[in-house]
Amino acid sequence: MKFYRSHILIGIDDASLAAGVKEIEAILRSELQKNNLSEEINILETGTLGLFGTGVSLMVYPEQTAYVNLQKSDIAEIVEEHFLKGRPVHRLILDNTLVRKYDFNYKRRIVLNNSGVIDPENIDEYLGTGGYEAWEKALTSMQPEAVLQEVKASGLRGRGGAGFPAGLKWSFTAPIKAEQKYVVVNADEGEPGTFKDRLIMEGDPHKLLEGVMLCAYAIGASEGYIYIRGEYKLCISRLEKAIEQARDYGILGKNIFGSGFDLDIFIKIGAGAYVCGEETALIESMEGNRGTPRSKPPFPGVAGAWQMPTVVNNVETLANVPAIITNGAAWFAEHGVEGCTGTKVYTIMGDVRLPGLCEVDMGTTLRTIIQQYAGGMKEGKAFKAALVGGAAGVFLNDQRLDVKMDYNSLKEYAAVLGSGAILVMSHSADMVDMLWSVLRFFRHESCGKCIPCAKGTQLLYKLIDGIRKGKGKESDLDEMIRISNGMLKSSFCALGQSPCMPINSAITNFREDFLARIK
Amino acid sequence: MIVYLNGKAYEASPGETVLQVALRNHLYIPHLCFHEKTGKAAKCRACVVEVEGMPGLKTSCNQPVTEGMKVTTNSKQVLDAQRLVVDLALSSGRHDCLACEQNGNCELQDAAYYLGITKPSFQLYDDNYEIDDSSEFIVVDRSKCISCGRCIVGCNHTVVNEVLNYGNRGYETKIVFDTDLPMGSSTCVQCGECVQLCPVGCIIDKRTIGAGRTWELDKVETVCPYCGVGCKLEVHIDRTQDKIIRITGVEDSPTNNGMLCVKGRYGFDFVNSEERLTSPMIKENGKFREASWEEAIALVASKFTSIKDEFGSDSIVGLASAKVTNEENFAFQKFIRKEVGTNNVDHCARL
Ligand SMILES: Cc1cc2nc3c(=O)[nH]c(=O)nc-3n(C[C@H](O)[C@H](O)[C@H](O)COP(=O)(O)O)c2cc1C
Ligand code: SF4
Ligand code: SF4
Ligand code: SF4
Ligand code: FES
Numbered sequence: 003m004k005f006y007r008s009h010i011l012i013g014i015d016d017a018s019l020a021a022g023v024k025e026i027e028a029i030l031r032s033e034l035q036k037n038n039l040s041e042e043i044n045i046l047e048t049g050t051l052g053l054f055g056t057g058v059s060l061m062v063y064p065e066q067t068a069y070v071n072l073q074k075s076d077i078a079e080i081v082e083e084h085f086l087k088g089r090p091v092h093r094l095i096l097d098n099t100l101v102r103k104y105d106f107n108y109k110r111r112i113v114l115n116n117s118g119v120i121d122p123e124n125i126d127e128y129l130g131t132g133g134y135e136a137w138e139k140a141l142t143s144m145q146p147e148a149v150l151q152e153v154k155a156s157g158l159r160g161r162g163g164a165g166f167p168a169g170l171k172w173s174f175t176a177p178i179k180a181e182q183k184y185v186v187v188n189a190d191e192g193e194p195g196t197f198k199d200r201l202i203m204e205g206d207p208h209k210l211l212e213g214v215m216l217c218a219y220a221i222g223a224s225e226g227y228i229y230i231r232g233e234y235k236l237c238i239s240r241l242e243k244a245i246e247q248a249r250d251y252g253i254l255g256k257n258i259f260g261s262g263f264d265l266d267i268f269i270k271i272g273a274g275a276y277v278c279g280e281e282t283a284l285i286e287s288m289e290g291n292r293g294t295p296r297s298k299p300p301f302p303g304v305a306g307a308w309q310m311p312t313v314v315n316n317v318e319t320l321a322n323v324p325a326i327i328t329n330g331a332a333w334f335a336e337h338g339v340e341g342c343t344g345t346k347v348y349t350i351m352g353d354v355r356l357p358g359l360c361e362v363d364m365g366t367t368l369r370t371i372i373q374q375y376a377g378g379m380k381e382g383k384a385f386k387a388a389l390v391g392g393a394a395g396v397f398l399n400d401q402r403l404d405v406k407m408d409y410n411s412l413k414e415y416a417a418v419l420g421s422g423a424i425l426v427m428s429h430s431a432d433m434v435d436m437l438w439s440v441l442r443f444f445r446h447e448s449c450g451k452c453i454p455c456a457k458g459t460q461l462l463y464k465l466i467d468g469i470r471k472g473k474g475k476e477s478d479l480d481e482m483i484r485i486s487n488g489m490l491k492s493s494f495c496a497l498g499q500s501p502c503m504p505i506n507s508a509i510t511n512f513r514e515d516f517l518a519r520i521k
Numbered sequence: 522m523i524v525y526l527n528g529k530a531y532e533a534s535p536g537e538t539v540l541q542v543a544l545r546n547h548l549y550i551p552h553l554c555f556h557e558k559t560g561k562a563a564k565c566r567a568c569v570v571e572v573e574g575m576p577g578l579k580t581s582c583n584q585p586v587t588e589g590m591k592v593t594t595n596s597k598q599v600l601d602a603q604r605l606v607v608d609l610a611l612s613s614g615r616h617d618c619l620a621c622e623q624n625g626n627c628e629l630q631d632a633a634y635y636l637g638i639t640k641p642s643f644q645l646y647d648d649n650y651e652i653d654d655s656s657e658f659i660v661v662d663r664s665k666c667i668s669c670g671r672c673i674v675g676c677n678h679t680v681v682n683e684v685l686n687y688g689n690r691g692y693e694t695k696i697v698f699d700t701d702l703p704m705g706s707s708t709c710v711q712c713g714e715c716v717q718l719c720p721v722g723c724i725i726d727k728r729t730i731g732a733g734r735t736w737e738l739d740k741v742e743t744v745c746p747y748c749g750v751g752c753k754l755e756v757h758i759d760r761t762q763d764k765i766i767r768i769t770g771v772e773d774s775p776t777n778n779g780m781l782c783v784k785g786r787y788g789f790d791f792v793n794s795e796e797r798l799t800s801p802m803i804k805e806n807g808k809f810r811e812a813s814w815e816e817a818i819a820l821v822a823s824k825f826t827s828i829k830d831e832f833g834s835d836s837i838v839g840l841a842s843a844k845v846t847n848e849e850n851f852a853f854q855k856f857i858r859k860e861v862g863t864n865n866v867d868h869c870a871r872l
Binding site for chain 2: 275292297445446447448449450451452453454456457458459460461464485488489491492493494
């Protein structure tokens with residue numbers, strides 16, 4: 003293998019593509035060539051570097067220097083100063099104190115360990131990091147039951163929002179005898195402010211495929227479907243490439259590794275409805291019907307896609323599985339806290355210095371996540387609130403900064419981890435406006451199937467809109483709580499059951515903001 | 522098996538739902554989307570009840586009964602939830618019961634009455650509603666629609682005309698004909714199944730608007746005169762004028778299960794027509810005159826006999842009608858074969 007003095011990782015994601023990363027990469031290559039550095043310095047295209055709002059970014063190894071917001075005109079200077087003369091260009095480097103704090107330490111990462119490190123479009127790089135070892139191990143030396151038991155023992159819980167134990171879910175489907183079973187990956191990722199699944203798929207698509215394979219083997223499915231939102235163009239093309247490569251290598255197909263096990267994986271593209279992230283609506287949509295939820299029972303595990311037993315799991319859930327099989331359940335359970343093992347990927351947005359994503363142990367406090375991984379609050383801004391879990395989440399105030407972020411601890415505060423979206427707000431944020439945009443979202447995304455949600459979301463929006471325009475009454479606040487609690491009791495699916503969480507928490511924790519608009 | 526509704530024991534059979542057991546025993550639970558024919562959609566959410574041992578509230582229309590199940594239909598929690606659903610449904614449509622055709626025969630009204638809702642708490646609908654009266658026999662006032670979906674299931678699965686479906690999403694969800702065409706320009710055949718299934722006054726008969734209220738009309742069950750299928754129908758009659766106001770199909774009748782065709786449901790204006798023939802007519806010197814049945818039949822019989830004598834049996838052909846029953850058709854071919862003496866007999870349906 004060739005030895006390079008330095009590696010430059012270029013983060014290619016939707017945001018950097020929009021900022022012209024391809025052009026900058028071409029300039030970088032030609033500048034290196036001009037300076038006779040091509041043999042010494044390697045350029046790697048990789049998934050996102052985990053930063054947000056930093057335009058085109060480069061990460062230079064081994065020194066771990068992050069260049070951000072690069073323009074075409076900056077490249078010649080970086081090549082000459084940094085790579086030729088060994089003097090980093092400080093004005094373009096991400097604040098050093100932040101970098102040190104920031105989660106560029108990949109050691110505890112499980113699902114994002116390769117993101118921003120390997121070339122996601124090259125299966126050999128995935129194989130080089132130990133990829134598909136779990137798949138080979140399972141097929142050649144483990145019974146399906148053993149794979150299932152390992153996942154069960156790991157304590158892995160679903161990362162799509164509800165936190166249902168993955169192994170338990172699989173164990174309902176595994177014993178069923180059926181003509182056909184399916185694994186369906188929920189890659190719809192519609193929760194506002196959430197883009198963790200996108201980054202996993204962009205940065206390490208093979209890891210997701212390997213997770214699907216292991217699940218399929220454990221439950222006896224011969225087809226996998228990835229239901230992905232249509233806007234995720236780069237993910238789709240990378241997954242398509244990854245599937246092609248896996249087929250070429252005989253990792254997917256008939257009689258894989260001579261085991262007699264057949265499996266293929268297909269991609270289904272969604273049309274951008276939030277409700278289609280709900281597993282039964284997702285299945286309806288996959289079958290080509292109107293995307294509205296089905297009655298449960300029967301659960302998908304018994305009668306799902308085309309009425310066959312189907313396991314639906316979130317992207318992040320499945321991306322954890324290869325490491326569990328390779329390293330064992332006990333290793334996995336060393337991460338996180340009791341009852342909620344492993345890590346969690348968060349997307350942090352709002353008034354923090356380093357918006358972006360991080361993967362940390364379950365049970366890490368909100369304070370640590372904000373302070374350490376998001377670089378703390380922006381200059382001159384003080385923490386007021388965090389919306390945790392996306393639109394279907396809860397507004398927490400500063401009393402709750404030390405809450406441990408895991409399914410059980412949050413429940414004590416009637417909060418949810420949800421999709422792992424964290425929106426941090428400072429005192430300049432007004433809770434009326436925040437709640438208004440949340441309720442507008444629900445009104446827009448209700449599928450219209452049931453009366454409480456279809457009509458209730460409209461009513462809630464009208465009430466908050468009235469308050470926002472200064473036409474509200476104090477009794478409207480109680481009405482909103484009453485109506486959303488009623489929707490919790492009677493709505494068909496979790497979408498209509500959700501508005502009560504942001505409503506109750508916003509009105510209870512930040513009542514002054516609402517009263518200020520009413521008086 | 523035995524189930525307990527509000528503490529009282531009721532006999533139930535496996536496969537039944539809580540709602541079915543309740544309704545069979547005249548215990549009312551509000552329900553808007555359930556209909557025996559279109560099935561359990563569980564989508565209106567008006568029928569929620571408490572079931573002991575189960576978390577939250579359950580929709581009774583799709584909750585199967587189990588031995589010893591204990592159900593509460595009248596707790597505060599249940600009634601509050603039902604009230605919210607019905608209130609929201611009322612608030613989001615122009616439910617002007619005073620002049621509504623469905624007044625007295627409206628399932629939303631029944632639910633509101635039961636729950637003591639005197640008027641909707643909010644006004645959510647837009648005053649700029651449009652009424653689709655493009656169709657010959659049916660009017661659609663979408664502002665009254667509660668998206669129960671019964672018409673859609675009926676059009677697609679009982680009459681299988683596949684015209685109706687949902688359009689849009691969320692609050693804007695509405696029923697659409699084909700690709701959101703006016704009903705009159707769509708492929709609708711105006712069978713009226715959707716009218717029959719609509720629990721509210723959204724899809725209604727056009728010709729009888731304002732012609733009579735349901736409680737003023739006598740309802741008489743009879744058989745449709747149009748064809749041999751023999752659909753069972755109910756004729757709604759205004760006795761004061763001796764006039765048919767509307768016709769509906771009889772649900773759970775074995776021939777038609779409530780379905781009718783456009784003629785059976787809407788083609789009744791001949792009954793009171795001035796031009797209707799009420800006695801046999803005989804044409805003499807180019808002019809018709811009234812005659813008695815005896816005279817007319819005797820005349821026809823004598824003509825047939827003379828044709829048969831002069832030209833032979835095979836000079837006569839019998840063509841039977843699809844409008845009469847199988848039994849009548851049977852008798853007819855017997856008559857042609859045995860009395861006339863020819864095998865020249867056929868039926869209009871073989872075209
Ligand atoms: C309205 C709604 C939207 C949802 N959206 C998503 C989504 O975008 N991605 C996801 O993985 N799960 C979503 N879910 C949760 C899924 O229904 C399901 O619980 C999940 O995919 C199961 O996977 P897990 O056990 O791996 O978490 C949504 C649920 C609801 C009610
Ligand atoms: S709660 Fe009802 S209307 Fe809302 S998304 Fe779910 S099924 Fe559709
Ligand atoms: S009248 Fe018949 S065909 Fe027309 S929309 Fe209604 S059910 Fe369908
Ligand atoms: S038109 Fe009537 S039957 Fe059809 S969905 Fe609306 S309320 Fe239900
Ligand atoms: S009757 Fe049960 S939900 Fe409509």
